[in-house]
Amino acid sequence: MFLRNDQPMPITSTGKAEDPAQVSMRLEEDALGPRLIPDFVAYGIQTARAAENFSISGRTIADVEGFVPALLTIKLAAARANRKADDLDARLAHAIEVAAIEQLRGIRREDYPVDIYHGGGGTAANMNVNEVLANRASEILSGRKGADPVHPNTHVNMSQSTNDVIPAAMRIAIGAELAKLKDAISHLVEALVDKERELVEIVKLARTCLQDALPITFGQQFSGYRAAFERQSHELEAVETGCLGLPLGATAVGSGLGTSAEYRRLVYGELQELTGKSYHPEENLFDALQNADHWIRVSACLKAIAVTISKLSADLRFMSSGPRAGFGEISLPAVQPGSSIMPGKVNPVMPEMMMQVAFRVLGNDATVTRAAEGELDLNVWESIILEAISESIRLLRRGIPLFVDRCLSGVQANVDRGRADASGSLALSTALAAIYGYPAASEVVKHAALHGIAVGQAAVECGLMSRGESDRLFADVSVFADPDRSERLIAGFRNAISNLSLQQTSTDAGP
DSSP states (O other): OOSOTTSOOOBOTTSOBOOGGGSOEEEEEETTEEEEEETTOSSOHHHHHHHHHTOOSSOBGGGSTTHHHHHHHHHHHHHHHHHHTTOSOHHHHHHHHHHHHHHHHOOOGGGOOOBSSOSTTTHHHHHHHHHHHHHHHHHHHHSSTTOOSSOIIIIITTTOOHHHHHHHHHHHHHHHHHHHHHHHHHHHHHHHHHHHHHTTTOEEEEEETTEEEEEEEHHHHHHHHHHHHHHHHHHHHHHHHHTTEEOTTOTTTSSOTTOOHHHHHHHHHHHHHHHSSOOEEOSOHHHHHHOOHHHHHHHHHHHHHHHHHHHHHHHHHHHTOOSSSSOOSEEOOOOSOOOSSSTTOOOOHHHHHHHHHHHHHHHHHHHHHHHTTOBTTBOOOHHHHHHHHHHHHHHHHHHHHHHHHHTGGGOEEOHHHHHHHHHTOGGGHHHHHHHHOHHHHHHHHHHHHHHTOOHHHHHHHTTSSOHHHHHHHHSOGGGGGOHHHHHHHHHHHHHHHHHHHHHHHHHHHOO
């Protein structure tokens, strides 16, 4: 029996619990035998079994963005293709089409109770959709569910197998989600472009190995972030395009048994008409069922985005640290109080949120990598691949706009602090090394470090250059962030030294 004594009372479509004794039931049967199913339930016997077997995560196939709509779209396209191929009675096909369109207009979560963590290579998910459509189509034709004019396997699943439908639906769903993520990345890139332009002339100290390095501008630093995300946007576009190749027509193992060449030709045309996208069959359908390396590439792309945005977020935390005892180079928008005990403390909560998103994406990538191994003629771990990749995309595409609007766009540079740090860097001795040689510059650095003075002052005290020369070389440290300006400045000093050496040689030679 579907309703056991230890099960909760069935819930009606209105959400109200009812006494099992008063619930109208219908009898359904599958290969394991008959069961009573409440009449108000849209699905059927196989879905009922799956709901019992896999109640684990609290997330069902309806919670995965776009997945059930993708399955419904495939069923709609298949019904039309089978009708045009004269394999499916037009009356039955029309009822399935109407049912699918109804579902696509308003999907109810309670109609799709199969947990995303389920075994069988997605059979439960496929049958959940098949049963919902078959019951509704039967209701359209006969006035009641389970009347069986439309059978979930014989008619709704005609010319299909779970093994080609599930991976096809995954690609349709994930492809659409990747397009949304690409929009979020575009929003991020635009914000970085704006920040790059805004801070193009504001100098700061670069740091390598967390130690003082040479001067750069904030604009240059943000240009590095911008370029990385532009590149990743192109990579997203490539893996999104890869989602257009589908294994439909492979049926169970890639041989296409149970379908026809006419169906295979027609179903892709129907999908293209329904979606406006250029879906096409995979080149090798055996490969399409056996191997999941496509999902490794998708996950790797998401991982690259996550690592890069985590690095950006960590950099913002470092640069905004303090404000009095840290880097203090920038300030971030204050979006909420930062302490329950310290008044006035404000934390970098938005970068910290994004870093946690990145950690989760990295974990999901490990899951996808392991699950993509599969075995023999079918990868049966697609449910967890779908959940992991879908979650990564969902977290990134929801987190990035918040991060941009509530943090990145409001970053402000501390101009005075940036210039002071850049002017005091011992790494400015690089200019001395380019003019006077590395050994001479090293002596100056040692003197500056020992006495706690600037490199320019140390150069004067070491007798390497005059006060005027030191002021001319180090007066505007922003010059060292511009390769053309720094090249001209250093060349001028070298030429002066060379001319002085020639004059000295001429004087020593005498008349």
